[in-house]
Amino acid sequence: MNAPVGLYQYQTADREFLASRIAEFEGQVQRRLSGDLTEDEFKPLRLMNGLYLQLHAYMLRVAIPYGVLDSRQMRKLAHIARRYDRDYGHFTTRQNIQFNWIKLEETPEILRQLADVDMHAIQTSGNCIRNVTCDQFAGAAADELMDPRVHAEILRQWSTLHPEFTFLPRKFKIAISGSPHDRVAARFHDIGILARPGENGPLFRIFVGGGLGRTPLVGHELFDSVPEADLLMTLEAALRVYNAYGRRDNIYKARIKILVQALGIDGYRKAVEHELSLMNPEHYRLDPETVAAIKARFAAPDLTASPDAESRLKADRQNDIAFDRWVRSNTHPHFAPGRIAVTVSIKPAGGIPGDATSDQLDRLADLADQFSFGELRITHLQNVVLAHVAQDRLLKLWQALNAIGLGDANHELIGDIVACPGLDYCALANARSIPIAQKLSARFGDNALQEEIGKLRINISGCINACGHHHVGHIGLLGVDKRGEEFFQITLGGRDDALSRTGDILGAALPEDDMVDAIARIVDRYLSVREKGEQFLDTLTRLGDAPFKEAAYETV
């Protein structure tokens, strides 16, 4: 078996399954065209195959399970962007990729092409369990306790066409991490899972009822230490309570967070425990053999590096300030000596966050082959990770990235903006998120300035559905419509790490025209009042938002 590094190697049964799924979807399209299916009936079926109707066209969201793909798959995505779309794709905050200009009639062919490389668009939308997201440094990070990808794959399989949970009250998002530094925003998911090794196998800490959207809520701990054998049983029980009792009368009250809020975490836990008491554990047990068989379909890379890799990187950094800066912002320590994990910023100055051209996708595939065992990951900040780069070859990689315009040193800095598609694409939006992201990114484009400003995340949502996660931006912007004019409301202090909280509204919304200057004034104020060693959130915590409020509204 010539398995890809970092992701599950498909077998015949998986490919037969995809073929069945495409045949099913083709039949559904035909029945829609013949009138056997109403639009109301067809809509959830196409959504569960990733097909949305946006403002101007159909959008196809392709699943990248736990954010990992191989170079052959990336090249196929490039081909789809080139052949069926407008020569670019957009990486999403759920580690997927979407194509914004798809023709309905070409969709079955696109799905067949995806299936050729073991990809699909299943459950990237709809009121079902969505693509499971995962730590972008899984299996690489020095701080990791346990590689969560095997269990992420198990969750993918378990949730795929689940007989009972395909018509839930609302969408259901699951994230899993194996690091003590929560990099998946576990507390902002319907279910967030933190995995760790235990004496007798893996243990899972499960959070429930978090989410953003109209009602941002931090999730509660449901169980602290679920053993591997009981993982699926526990999730089934949790979902069963939600399927039976989640609200279906109001789409804005239908997420599990509202049910958990209504019952209280203790009440909800009691209901889940009651389900568990009725279930036969034998029917749900996740056997170690099953786990081992899935694990065996992941190839492990040979991570040995040349003994002088670290010293050579050190020398390279001394010779080039810009490279040194990029290494500081865009790499993460690897557990293997001589290796390093790289975040490729898909946020060039003035660019559209998360958009990559077909040529860039192809080149990223090439670079993955040359530098990281053909493996790539998409992050929930809409960037790309090459996880296993040899340190002595890092300079070469950076130079190659610069050649395709993806060498910016801004990961987790002010230029690493997360923005929803906004009114440029989305029928729900009040405001255009992308132009303001581009203007901010251009204003703070200088990489040295970005480093000086330090860790500062801007998240932009074009409406209260919060797809740009503005609630968890250190600076969050929410588009609102005021008598036909685009305004933005500012929130400060949101974060989605282990200290998760939602940001506080700074004051009245400002007109789009004044937004970039207002953010610049906030940043300037921060730079003038911060103490040595402080990041933006530290200063905000120390001083409160008064100085920033004053700065933001200075000239208004």
Add this chain to the structure above:
Amino acid sequence: MKQFDLAPARHPAPASLEIIPVAEMTETTRAIRLTPEFDVETLGTALDHLDLIIVSFPIFRDGRGFTQARALREYYGFAGEIRAEGHLIPDQAQFLRTCGVDCVLLEDDADTTPWLKALSLFPVTYQTRLGLR
């Protein structure tokens, strides 16, 4: 209306049974129709004298009936007939069958071809591959 069998019924109920809304059932009731919000646990020992339980789908997107059917089979060992009625689409055939539903009630002129086709897709599911149930 006509019945479409998803699976050979475990215990097909006699056709002549009078179907009573669950809220009005008595000790002699043998066939009931559930409402989606009904908690099947409250049926208790009444299950022993039921031959037929109907799970209702007011709209196909309302998936509560799947959980009701599953609970009836799995938690309470109900061995009578479970029938689904209401707004259902053929694309749900396998899910219904897996959750323990024996048959669906369709309009007399409904085409059963897509239902048969739906049942023939996905011979192996991921859940069974994982060893569940």
